[in-house]
């Protein structure tokens with residue numbers, strides 16, 4: 001095993017914030033830190049000169065910037081004291097040290113969802129960090145590898161400079177019926193293609209990468225359980241986003257070009273948006289000190305399970321968006337003059353019930369966290385899967401109810417240019433009135449926000465990301481089935497019903513701990 005050298009995370013000579021000497025201290029600093037990095041970002045078939053200034057990309061950058069500003073505005077909520085670097089750090093870079101730390105992640109996520117109405121992109125990195133903290137420790141315990149200390153050093157450096165880490169788990173995967181080593185094209189999953197004295201070379205592509213262009217580093221991880229044949233695919237490492245071997249192909253979103261039309265009404269939410277891109281990894285060299293798993297294929301499943309447990313309850317972020325959409329639905333009913341109609345009040349109650357049901361399973365999962373061997377805290381897997389499974393359904397129903405209350409104008413309203421047109425403007429301002437004391441512009445702004453979240457740009461974050469992000473619905477059903485402990489539940493039923501089975505003729509005894517969820521396979 002090669003010895004670790006320097007981290008290679010050197011000071012940036014460009015003067016940009018994001019170094020130990022000049023850490024990022026605000027949203028504005030963060031935006032500055034992204035400038036001039038020379039990333040290879042393609043959008044509409046062209047290389048983007050400066051992503052920070054691109055009108056389609058900028059709303060997603062603003063959403064991440066909010067995670068920095070919230071840490072200043074409400075440090076108790078969005079920062080934490082880290083024993084890794086011995087300082088207060090942004091909560092997105094914090095390794096949990098208590099149950100309360102895990103719970104606070106959820107509270108922060110809900111608040112950020114409320115403030116941005118979209119995906120603020122930093123939770124994948126946060127959840128990968130926490131999963132890797134315990135998994136690297138356990139790999140070292142079995143294989144005497146140096147991953148855990150390396151990983152902690154890497155995280156400490158991220159904390160000192162206050163950087164954004166993206167989490168790159170999902171491979172492009174090719175034929176879904178085959179594992180990595182069985183694919184016709186070996187590059188369908190990221191893998192090691194060369195080993196050198198000082199590191200490895202990796203190749204492949206990661207799909208749907210949230211906030212990757214807005215990150216400073218990405219942590220590459222395997223996406224599924226691996227077998228011995230997949231050893232070269234069992235690679236976890238950190239890569240700087242400005243590595244010349246990375247190419248980013250930007251994912252377009254519904255109605256995204258509205259941000260290039262001028263005006264701000266038709267965008268619905270002109271300030272904030274999400275971001276996904278595909279990352280092509282073309283023979284990128286990774287030095288050993290940034291490698292946190294290499295070949296220990298039997299730990300891939302643990303990593304995926306712990307990451308998805310964290311990430312599936314991180315989806316309480318969507319309850320913050322739910323708060324926005326409930327607010328928008330209530331506002332449009334008010335603007336239409338019918339806030340007190342009984343079916344409208346009932347629909348708002350239904351929306352609230354669905355939204356809080358998501359939150360309750362997520363926050364309960366966090367409250368049920370337990371300490372891992374490495375000393376950080378891992379949330380309850382069953383409840384996390386229930387939370388995410390709720391998220392694959394309830395936002396769609398919330399969206400349906402919001403569209404119900406919005407009325408058809410949400411999809412037939414003329415453009416902002418027509419609202420301000422010399423001929424059309426006065427006509428629209430007369431005939432699109434709802435309640436006479438509410439301006440037509442305000443009415444349209446709320447309708448466009450509902451459109452934005454249910455059909456437009458932020459429907460990516462509110463709906464389809466809710467469906468597939470952190471795993472499609474079937475992935476949660478598999479985890480729920482694994483942990484549902486049907487045998488124990490059958491025993492409960494048989495016991496109360498007085499069932500005697502032919503072999504012993506006795507009631508089936510129940511131990512006092514049966515049915516409770518324990519870590520490390522202690523569950524009955």
Ligand SMILES: Cc1cc2nc3c(=O)[nH]c(=O)nc-3n(C[C@H](O)[C@H](O)[C@H](O)COP(=O)(O)OP(=O)(O)OC[C@H]3O[C@@H](n4cnc5c(N)ncnc54)[C@H](O)[C@@H]3O)c2cc1C
Pocket residue numbers: 124167168169170171172173176177207208209210211276460461464465468469470471472473474475
């Ligand atoms: C908006 C968004 C943001 C995301 N952000 C990130 C991110 O930041 N980082 C990251 O790593 N990932 C991210 N993801 C990826 C996410 O985890 C995947 O989308 C998810 O795991 C599903 O994979 P897929 O999209 O390739 O779907 P597919 O694998 O193509 O699945 C499509 C359907 O086929 C089914 N299916 C797939 N394989 C099988 C099989 N073997 N047997 C039976 N049925 C199967 C699925 O259940 C599903 O119903 C994001 C996804 C979205 C949509």
Ligand code: SF4
Pocket residue numbers: 118119120121122123124210314315317318465469
């Ligand atoms: S979907 Fe939610 S949990 Fe995932 S990164 Fe976006 S805001 Fe965070």
